[in-house]
Amino acid sequence: MKIGKLNWDDLKQIIDNNKSVVRGDVRIRSGIGEDCSVINFGEYECVVSTDPITGADKNIGKLAVNINCNDIASCGVEPVGILVTILVPPTSTLQDIKNIMREIDEETKKLNVEILGGHTEVTAAVNRIVVSCTAIGKGKACGAVATSGAKLGDEIVVTKLLCMEGTSIIVNDHLDRVRDLLTHKEIEQAKDYVNSISVVNEGRIAGELGVNSMHDITEGGVLGALWEVAEASNLGFKVYNNKMPISDITIKICERLNIDPLKFISSGSMLITATCGKKLVEELISKGIQATVIGNITESRGILVTDEIQKDVLPPTRDELFSI
Numbered sequence: 001m002k003i004g005k006l007n008w009d010d011l012k013q014i015i016d017n018n019k020s021v022v023r024g025d026v027r028i029r030s031g032i033g034e035d036c037s038v039i040n041f042g043e044y045e046c047v048v049s050t051d052p053i054t055g056a057d058k059n060i061g062k063l064a065v066n067i068n069c070n071d072i073a074s075c076g077v078e079p080v081g082i083l084v085t086i087l088v089p090p091t092s093t094l095q096d097i098k099n100i101m102r103e104i105d106e107e108t109k110k111l112n113v114e115i116l117g118g119h120t121e122v123t124a125a126v127n128r129i130v131v132s133c134t135a136i137g138k139g140k141a142c143g144a145v146a147t148s149g150a151k152l153g154d155e156i157v158v159t160k161l162l163c164m165e166g167t168s169i170i171v172n173d174h175l176d177r178v179r180d181l182l183t184h185k186e187i188e189q190a191k192d193y194v195n196s197i198s199v200v201n202e203g204r205i206a207g208e209l210g211v212n213s214m215h216d217i218t219e220g221g222v223l224g225a226l227w228e229v230a231e232a233s234n235l236g237f238k239v240y241n242n243k244m245p246i247s248d249i250t251i252k253i254c255e256r257l258n259i260d261p262l263k264f265i266s267s268g269s270m271l272i273t274a275t276c277g278k279k280l281v282e283e284l285i286s287k288g289i290q291a292t293v294i295g296n297i298t299e300s301r302g303i304l305v306t307d308e309i310q311k312d313v314l315p316p317t318r319d320e321l322f323s324i
Helices: 008-016 059-071 096-112 164-173 182-198 200-211 223-233 247-257 277-286
Strands: 026-028 037-043 046-052 079-087 114-122 131-142 155-159 213-216 236-240 268-272 293-298 301-305 310-311
Touching: 026 164, 046 059, 046 155, 059 079, 059 096, 059 131, 059 155, 059 200, 059 213, 079 096, 096 114, 114 301, 155 277, 164 182, 164 247, 200 268, 200 277, 223 236, 223 268, 223 293, 223 301, 268 277, 277 293
Parallel strands: 079 114, 236 301
Antiparallel strands: 026 037, 037 046, 046 131, 079 131, 155 268, 155 293, 213 268, 236 293, 301 310
16 A cells, blocks of 8 residues: 555545444534544533654654644634654664653643643554644534535635645755755755644634634645545635745745645645635734635535646645655
């Protein structure tokens, strides 16, 4: 099997064929594009999500906290706690584990998220360090936003810059492949992208303002996230290549490594659909968060427009990160 996420048809079949129990107190449940489940507890509801870090060598503690808390934020609620599992190969050292936990502790302090527990193990079952977290959020009953909530005609908004996580991973873990391409200032700027991968603030703002759907942009990039939102909502989308917010640094790296930036892992950017996306953009910008309208939700099909040429967007395959 190829490295990366499962083929979406295979994944859907596995999920659909293994839902023996359906409880009435689960308001939003697992499915394609739906990264969080929401459990009703009366006046409040609990939002849960889980994800591992497998594609990076550096900053894995920082990434693990943020990608999981980002999932909670994409429901428009506050993350309150996180469970951490760390699996390390026998070649690792105790200091490696200490460094990861220090990163995790530093990130949770920034987000006011408590480390609730977890598991740490040295095992020959892995050949590199794997960190997997489960994040837990809390919100008012029926307040969480679902990925599947997009409405026909919604404007599609993305926050900050696309590909920040992928660009940071390349520069931190594979600098030898792009060192001659970038200035020292650009290298430092790209490394610093990892400090902007939280979308908790924009998730909170969008949740308070009232939007129809949110999805953090992770593996598969913006096109993968768009496809997941459309699939979950039984709708389509039309977006424009020239409106995608991508830095010159990322463009140079993607050209060098033959990577499609629209399919490149992009934690740090939130995909939001709203009846009035321009109002949302104004609100986010007023709070110091870059935001861009890139298109609209349509009745069917996913379409990317490049130089006035329309092209169908197919279900996402593995992330471009794994192609290198």
